Amino acid sequence: MKKKLGLSIAAIFCFLTALGQAPTYLNEKLPVEDRVKDALSRMTLVEKVALCHAQSKFSIPGVPRLGIPELWMSDGPHGVHEEQLWNAWDGAGWTNDSCTAFPALTCLAATWNRDMAGLYGRAIGEEARYRNKDVLLAPGVNIYRTPLNGRNFEYLGEDPFLASQMVVPYIQGVQKNGVAACVKHFAVNNQETLRLDINVELSDRALYEIYLPAFKAAVQQGGVWSIMGAYNKVRGEHACHSDLLLNKILKKDWDFDGVVISDWGGVHDTKQGALNGLDIEMGSYTNGLTTESAFGYNDFYMADAYMKMLKEGAVPMSTVDNKAGRILKLIFRTSMNRERPWGSFANEEHHNVARTIAEDGIVLLKNEPVATKQAPLLPLDAGKYKKILVVGENATRNLMDGGGSSTLKVKKNITPLAGLQAMYGDKITYTKGYESGRPLYDRIDEIPSAKTDSLRAVAIRLAKEADIVIFVGGLNKNYQQDSEGSDRAGYGLSFKQDELITGLVAANPKMVMVLISGNAIEMPWIKKVPAVVQGWFLGSETGNALANVISGKVNPSGKLPFSFPVKLEDCGAHSFDATVYPGDKTNVYYKDDIFVGYRWYDTKKIKVLFPFGYGLSYTTFTYGKPVVSAKAMTNEQTLTVTVTVKNTGNVAGKEVVQLYIKDEKSTLQRPVKELKGFEKISLNPGEEKLVTFTIDKSMLSYYNDIKGSWIAEPGKFEAVIGASATDLRGSAEFILK
Structure with missing residues (x-):
């Protein structure tokens, strides 16, 4: 049905163009903002509101009267989900929807290889495109805070820099296919226990330094087209309609131009959904996975109840124009993009x-x-x-x-x-x-x-x-x-x-x-x-x-993209009482703060079973002495640190060279060191390569929650080169003036 609709749109456009009457919203050569403005001007209020909520378990309607097609979504993040019934969680029983299963994202993070992330995104995006999916509900970038979290396997490890570096090429690979990546679960979704109601209380430092960077990279570097809200609350607000997360941080500070999609059943209030940055409501009146709804889609918070509020003036009409405009832009990028490739599915290339x-x-x-x-x-x-x-x-x-x-x-x-x-x-x-x-x-x-x-x-x-x-x-x-x-x-x-x-x-x-x-x-x-x-x-x-x-x-x-503690009590989230994990049934307090993973073990001097960044090879590698290009830098300057790595064994192998930055002295306490660079290199026996990292102000900065901004304090720093968070091979000092 969708292919027929797409062809009909193209035919209509060509016909109307010949007559000089093609509407602006159909002209893909024009700026997308002009197309959105034109389409909005032609839509009724009913059509705008209809875009803001589901019409089935995994789709929203388009605007049939204007030839604007539906938007179809699929679960990920490791493969394209089987086709499901229109209004049930059961499989539709198709015989041609058996996909390629790609490795879980913990494995992708363990590659420490940006090229692999791009390859992963391209291949899974091709599978989604072939299946006529417009939004792939992936990848997940929540931080590994505790080894008990049931969904850690869907995420990219304990370090925000590693997760940020790996998520960007994944997104870009997916979206080259005209399929939107949907980064999830925004934000601070680090446990499944009490996930629908638990309220997370944490410092600004923990929020900005640990739990937000991968999402920020997805938006500002990856150019992601959609983001999924989380089930949990953050500082008393449900994440799917959080003024702090969606309005202030995501859309204002980061200038996100995409669509916020709720997790299935993650919406709880019409007015908050209208005002606090949510764009599409999916799956409400269910628990997000198993309970079938006894309600119709018009009963969603962002359906008839939203329409009523708009007509009564209880919420501004500008809210629906903003939501519908964002959704139209997503449709123009995906299901109305006549230039996107056709994709491919479950073939030998993808298995490779x-x-x-x-x-x-x-x-x-x-x-x-x-x-x-x-x-x-x-x-x-x-x-x-x-x-x-x-x-x-x-x-x-x-x-x-x-x-x-x-x-x-x-x-x-x-x-x-x-x-x-x-x-x-x-x-x-x-x-x-x-x-x-x-x-x-x-x-x-x-x-x-x-x-x-x-x-x-x-x-x-x-x-x-x-x-x-x-x-x-x-x-x-x-x-x-x-x-x-x-x-x-x-x-x-x-x-x-x-x-x-x-x-x-x-x-x-x-x-x-x-x-x-x-x-x-x-x-x-x-x-x-x-x-x-x-x-x-x-x-x-x-x-x-x-x-x-x-x-x-x-x-x-x-x-390893996360540490293996010897015992659970060694982990920061389990070093306090039950209020820190899993919470007191109402709130969970992140007293471990910015000290997550190796940051905690370094600071507390706790020996781990296997450290972050650790992994053996069938060959051996030796490191030279790190050298910095200058002994000092200013905020406006950069410097480089170089190190030679040699394969001293008898077989070819790959090594992940890791750069950690250590701040010798700061106003507020910082971790002993933090990952700020890595490169995976291939070496034949006896071969030696020079690895270069560039250090800039952002790599020296921390979030000062007293001043409410990122700062890099003048003073002495160390560039530390390691084969893991505990296997440190050398360091070089420099000064930030």
Whole structure:
């Protein structure tokens, strides 16, 4: 239907142009502001209000009378969701909507590779375009504050600079297809517990330094066309109609010219929605995911109730003109853009993209020999082993199923077991080891203890007979795992996996742990397990990517986008009382303030299990001494810091060179150091490269909430070069005059 409508618009335009009567809003050669102004002048109030709320679960109406088409949205962020029924959460039962599953965004962040982010955005944008989706509800950029947050796997880690750098090319890649990216969830949405009502109280410093930068980069550098509001409140206002977030910060300070879309069920008041920056209301009278509405779409807050307020003068008519104008601009950029490409869907090229990103983001956490004078356990040489035992439900489980709105129906699903079998053939034997049950959204599917014990006993017996064991476990998309709608119940592994791992490594010390998760976990067995691979949720090509890294066909180069604390209490959000997480059922107080992730561990001198920015390789790298181009700079100047990096091993590899800035003295307390640059470089054996970073005033600044502005205080700074947040290879001092 949409293609026919698009062609009819083109035909009408050509016909009217020939007659010299084409309306301005149809002329794509004219400035978009002129087109919007002309279309608004032709629209009735009913048509304007209709644009401001849903007409189905995932669409809003256009203006049929004027030939302006509908706007269709799709869930992401790791693939294009299956087609759904018009007014239900059930799948429509199509047979041609099985997508490519790309790696979860934690994996993308772990690549520390801007090129991979652009590749990801382009490919998923092509899939959305092919499916005639105008808005992709992705990516997510909320900050990793606690390892218990059920949606951390959808986000880009604990550091605002890393998230900012990775989100921009993703957005640009998507929008090259004439599909709007919709960055979410704006803002301070860092837990699923009480997510619909919890009110976040935090300082201006935490807001501006930690929780807003990735959104700001999305707007000002990425040019994103839409943003989704969050469920939670911020300082007493629901985020989907927050005067502070939407009017003052997003639209005034950042000059955002796009559309604010509510999360599904995130609107609570007509007047606030009218006045406080919301543009499109989606999914109200539901809980955002499961409960079907008994109301019609005219019952939405921004429908008949809004119309009534407008007619009575309770809210200005200018509000609807502003909202409709923004929505028209989005339609002109997407569904009425006759120049956008056609896209492509679930093809081999996209599967290759998914595998390449997965391989680039897999992190090697530990790789030690089982005995002295032996080589590290990985890469796993097939010639050394006759019997390779694979254990773990995640080796065969469909990990695209469950997890809330990110669940996907996929065309291709290469499981870890399938990938290992393709690599090592009949040397592979498999046993389940544990079981987790069905991916239920609101409760745990209990597994009888007798069954769990039996599965564990079989796995341990087989481990004794094997030459080497590969355990594939971790988290999944079940309730209280990595899933929307619930936070994790604890920091440890569920389904008695810790007991299983301890039993397996006791039976056979040659063991590789493959952790599938979007979160850090507790590792009580870490000293006994010689090799650990952080595998993330890797999408359609999971098995092939893992097998390529485990075998050494691909040298691992991922680095952690968040820290792994030893125990939960080490984390800043869990170092206080329940009011700091998960809150007192009304408010949650961010007493950890700006000290999130490595900023907290540095400041408190807490040793972590695996630090931010950490990841091993099958080769080794040495760093030269960092050199600054000048010993001093002014606010108007920049300087460069350079460092040489050499591959001193025997195989080609990639290294992520990280720049941290340390302020020696400041009026207000600052973190010990902060990430302000990174480059991922490829090096052949013996090859050396020079890496250059440019330092400007913005990289030295912090938000002074007393003055209400960003400031860079004169004084001494250090440019610190590291291979992780704790593996610091050198530094160079300079002065800001």
